[in-house]
Amino acid sequence: MNAFDWSTTPLGPRVDWPSELEIVVRQILDSSFPKAIVWGDRFTTIYNDAFIPILGNKHVALGRSFADIWSEGWNSIGPIAERAYAGAPTYIENFPLIIDRSGEEEQAWFTFCYSPLRLAGGSVAGMLDTVVETTDTVRAQASLKLVNEELGHRLKNTLALVQAIAVQTLRDAATTKEMESFSKRLGALGHAHDILLRQDWSSASLLALLWQKYWVHIG
Secondary structure (H helix, E strand, C coil): CCCCCHHHCCCCCHHHCCHHHHHHHHHHHCCCCCEEEEECCCCEEEECHHHHHHHHHHCCCCCCEHHHHCHHHHHHHHHHHHHHHCCCCEEEEEEEEEEECCCCEEEEEEEEEEEEEECCCCCEEEEEEEEEECHHHHHHHHHHHHHHHHHHHHHHHHHHHHHHHHHHHHCCCCCHHHHHHHHHHHHHHHHHHHHHHHCCCCCCCHHHHHCCCCCCCCC
C-alpha cells in the first residue's frame, strides 16, 4: 500500500484521500479476513493480503477497476455492486462464478457481503467486499450427496432382496396377511431411510415418517 504509486490511479496521491477512505483502509489492513475496498465511480480497488489467494494470478491488482479485474464475472456481480453503491448491502452464500485467475476458466463459489462505504455527509463513495471462497465446501457437499444417493439406492436393493428371501422362506409358514404386513414394514423402513438421506442423516420429523406412502401396521 505505501509503496504503490496511487497517483497513477483515479484515487490520486494518497495524501489527498478523504479521511473516511483512510480509516477503512487501515481497518482492512489490520484484518486477517479477505477484504477489498472498491472506491469511486471507476471502482478503484484496494485489498489486504488475505484477499490475494482469491485473486490468484490477478494479483497485483491494486488501483485497477474492480469491474476490469473480474470482467469475466461482471455480468453476475456487477448488479450486486450497483446495489451497494445505491446504499443497499447484499449478503450471499455459496454464490457460483466462473472466473479466470490462473490462465483458464474455473467454476468457483464464494460467500460474500457487499457493503456501502459512506462519506461523513452520508453519500455512498464505494463499497466493502468481505468474502471467503467456499469452492471446496460446495464440492465436498455435492460429493457427499452423490454418496448418500448411492447408499440409498443400494439400501433399497438390499431391502428388496430381504423381502424376496422372506417370501420364499415363509411362504408355507406365514399367512398372506402376515406377509403383507411384513412387506409394508420393510417399505416403511426404506422410506424412513429416504427421509434421513434428504436430511443428511441429522434428524427426521415423525410426522413426515407417518405421511409416507406405507404405514407401519402392528398386529
